[in-house]
Amino acid sequence: MNIVWATSEAAPYAKTGGLADVSYSLPYALAENGHNVSVFMPYYPQVMAEKCDDTEVVGELLGVPLGDGNEEWGQIRQHKINENLSFYFIEHHKYFDRPKLYDWDGQEYTDNAERFIFLSRAIMQAVLALDIKVDVLHANDWHTSLCSVYLKSSLYNGFDNFSKTKSVVTIHNIGYQGVFPKSNLFWTGLGWDYFNVHCLEFYDQVNFLKAGVMTADMVTTVSPTYAEEILSPEYSFNLEQPLQHRAVQGKLRGIINGIDIQEWNPETDKLIPHNFSHTDLTGKALCKMELQKEFGLEVRADVPLYGVVSRLATQKGLDVFIECIDSMLKEDDVQFVIIGSGEKWQENALADYAKAYPGKFGAFIGYSNKIAHMVEAGADFFVMPSRYEPCGLNQMYSMKYGTVPIVRSTGGLEDTVNNYSAANIDAATGFKFYDLYPAALRDTMRWAASVYRNDKPAFAKIIKNGMTTDFSWHHTAEEYEELYQHANTRF
Structure with missing residues (x-):
């Protein structure tokens, strides 16, 4: 198949985030299986840095209609x-030559609607310019969901390409939908007849993800359970009715992500001190010692060491983690290490724990890929108390590194x-809790520590x-x- x-x-x-990992690894795997895969994304010169040198301009200048017939001009770069x-990169400095992808200093760029309308339209134009005959057009999240709308529209459905x-739209995180004032419909080149409940209209605004969901031949999410969860108001962020509509049609499916087993392999990982x-x-026991040293903890082999690598955000449930560990630090013989950044109050709370419990609690506010690998390799447990988690990758990294997830x-x-x-020991890979309360998380972490200390064969x-x-x-x-x-034969 020719897959765009x-x-x-x-x-x-x-x-x-995880979208970036999927957008390399899955196309790579599909290409290995013999398909022709063309990945389209923006050219971000300030973000891509030395990766810019891997790209070269292909074809002529690319004209992209925007608004009422005016054209923006860009270029296509290829790696x-x-x-x-x-990989094809849409180069247009007005929209993409910026220090960060979507926001600056916590504030979304005010022209994000215009930027990603341009991207979706530019991808369609680039396919024509490169003369790709497309079997599957696979859009991801709200930023490119309009590609599915354009595919069905009179703007593009008459081209042989x-x-x-058939179109697929994948929802990586439904918390982000691309909702903007309806005046932005102007930039799409689509008529007001697309501003309806079956396409772009969403509480008198435009919703790019909803439009993609309603027009795609298949809609996917990044795990089967998440595909079920987003059908309910609790998880759908007000998109449950369109998703229920597609589910009834048999057009919604959850497929679990994979992980890069080249990068995340404890036998060959060059970022950890011992393989x-x-x-x-x-080597894992030695990694634990090095991790304890890295965070200034007491170096001991016998103490349960819990690790966390996470954004400090409401979605991740770290507010519950912060609330529940105080009693454990006071009463239990345990250690914690955490890497993360995000909400200021959470950063401050973690820094306070590190000051109050030296030798037992270590925090790195920010992100370090090397230290993240060290946490995965050296901790005994990895804690993920998420409110919702479309797929999650760290729990899979953890299991590959012999670090038992608590989720x-x-x-x-x-x-x-x-x-x-005890009955499930032949299949067990971690510990779960269900209600997101401090006591539930604390009791599960203590339960895991008890197995670690008292049933070593089961833990092994x-x-x-x-x-x-x-x-x-x-x-x-x-x-x-x-x-x-399925998309090609059924619809």
Whole structure:
């Protein structure tokens, strides 16, 4: 198949979250399976830095209609990975030559609607300019969801390049939908007949993600449980009715993400001080010692060490974590290390814990890829108390590194972690709790510590189960191949 992948970010070029990881790894896996994959994204010169040198201009200047017939002019840059996979970058400095992708100093760019309308339209124009005959147009999140609308519109449905194209829209996080004043419809080049309940209209505003959901041939999310959760008002951010409509039609599916098993491999990881495998955990014990030193903790092999790497945001449930650990630090023989940044009050609370409990609690406010790898390799437990988690990657990284996840049962955390019990020891890979209350999280962390101390054979089995689970993109790619075929044969 000829697959066009539309995204606002992809690692290693530009990244703010998991979308970037998916937008490289899944196209790569699909290309390995023999498909021709073209990934389109913006060219961010200030963000991409030395990666800019990997790109070269292809084709002529690209005219992109915007508004009432006026054209913006850009360029297409290419980085060819292999015969089956190319990354194409839409270069337009007015919209994309900025220090960050979506916001500055916590404030979204005021022209974000215009920027990503331009991106979606530019991707459609670039496909024509490069003469790609598209079998599947796969848009991701609100930033490129308009591609699905354009595909069905009279602006593009008459071109041979799109005559056999089916569209897929993937929701990576429904908390972000691209909702803007309806005056922005002007920039799309679409008529007011698209401003209706079956497309762009959303409480008298435009909603780009909703429009993509309503027009795509298939809609996916990044885990089966999240696909169920977003059908309810609690998780849908007011989009439950359009999603229920698509689910009834059989057009909504959840497919779990994979992880990059080249980067996240304890046997070869160059960012950790000692390598190890599920057959020889000697290196993991040494990594724990180095992690304790890194955070100024008491160096001990016998103390349970809990790790956290997370955005400090309401979604991640770190407010509950902060509330529940005070009594553990006072009463229990435990240690914590955390890497994160975000809400100021959470940053301050973690810094206060580090001052109040030296030797037991360490905090790194910010992000370091090296230290994140050290936490995954050196901690005994990894804590993820998310309010909602579309997929989650850290729980899978943790299991590959023999670090047992403690998670709230939601979204991808529910789908990827098998809860421990004596009866389930052959499949168990972690510990789950269900109600997001401080006592529930605290009791689960204490339960995990009890197994760690008092049932070492069971704990060793949990570690081995996690380390030998296959989280590669191979399975995810196969599921998407089946979904693409489903979209092409059914509709």
